[in-house]
Amino acid sequence: MKSRVTRERKYFNEPLVRAKVSWLHFPEICPVCGSPSTSTTRITTTPRSKPWLRPNWNPAFYSSNRRRLGLPTAVSKSFLVHVCEEHYVTDDDNVRLRGLAMLLTAILSGMSVFALIFVGYDLSSGRGIHPITTVYVICLLLSLIFGYIAFRPNALESSMKIIGFDFDLQHVWLQFKNPEYRQRFIQENKMGSEIANWVVMA
Numbered sequence: 001m002k003s004r005v006t007r008e009r010k011y012f013n014e015p016l017v018r019a020k021v022s023w024l025h026f027p028e029i030c031p032v033c034g035s036p037s038t039s040t041t042r043i044t045t046t047p048r049s050k051p052w053l054r055p056n057w058n059p060a061f062y063s064s065n066r067r068r069l070g071l072p073t074a075v076s077k078s079f080l081v082h083v084c085e086e087h088y089v090t091d092d093d094n095v096r097l098r099g100l101a102m103l104l105t106a107i108l109s110g111m112s113v114f115a116l117i118f119v120g121y122d123l124s125s126g127r128g129i130h131p132i133t134t135v136y137v138i139c140l141l142l143s144l145i146f147g148y149i150a151f152r153p154n155a156l157e158s159s160m161k162i163i164g165f166d167f168d169l170q171h172v173w174l175q176f177k178n179p180e181y182r183q184r185f186i187q188e189n190k191m192g193s194e195i196a197n198w199v200v201m202a
Contacts, residue, residue: 009198009199009200010198010199010200014177015182016173016195016196017176017182017186018195019189020189020191020192021077021169022170022192023191024172024189024192025188025189026079026080026081026185026188029184030087031081031176032178033084034181035086036084037084039083039085040080041088041156042080042081042090043078043079043081043162044079045076045162077165079162081160087155089156094154098151101146102147105144105147112140115136158177159177159178159181160174160175160181161175173196
């Protein structure tokens with residue numbers, strides 16, 4: 001007996017736009033505020049993965065390691081988006097900022113074991129908590145706050161989201177927060193876009 005693979009539909013409250021990747025053209029206005037664009041920036045995502053998660057601890061994350069391990073190289077898609085000067089941000093800036101946040105949090109979190117040992121020793125000897133321990137706790141909390149800020153979606157990421165791709169990467173589902181920008185996008189991509197409110201989950 002053949003097993004049947006069932007796929008679930010995921011519905012969205014706000015309309016999605018299904019667009020053909022090869023015909024994709026973003027309006028020359030800022031998707032965040034609608035102002036005339038002054039520059040362009042690239043948004044990059046790897047199909048079937050969250051674009052804002054960059055697991056540097058994973059040895060298969062880097063292309064060189066994937067080749068060394070004999071794993072297939074992840075396919076990335078980049079889209080050129082017009083933005084205003086106020087909301088200009090590059091994908092590389094996000095990578096560096098989030099990478100730094102992950103590094104600081106990992107280092108300070110790794111030191112937690114030693115901090116607990118020192119705290120236990122100080123309390124058992126009746127000397128009270130050492131001021132250095134207090135400084136460490138403050139630094140750890142600050143690194144966690146920095147990590148939260150670094151991984152929080154910026155204005156551009158909040159205004160437009162890449163929901164996913166179809167199985168052959170010919171179409172992409174986009175979600176725009178600004179309805180006027182969504183309408184402008186559809187008008188400029190008449191031959192290769194349509195409104196949808198659900199996608200099929202693999």
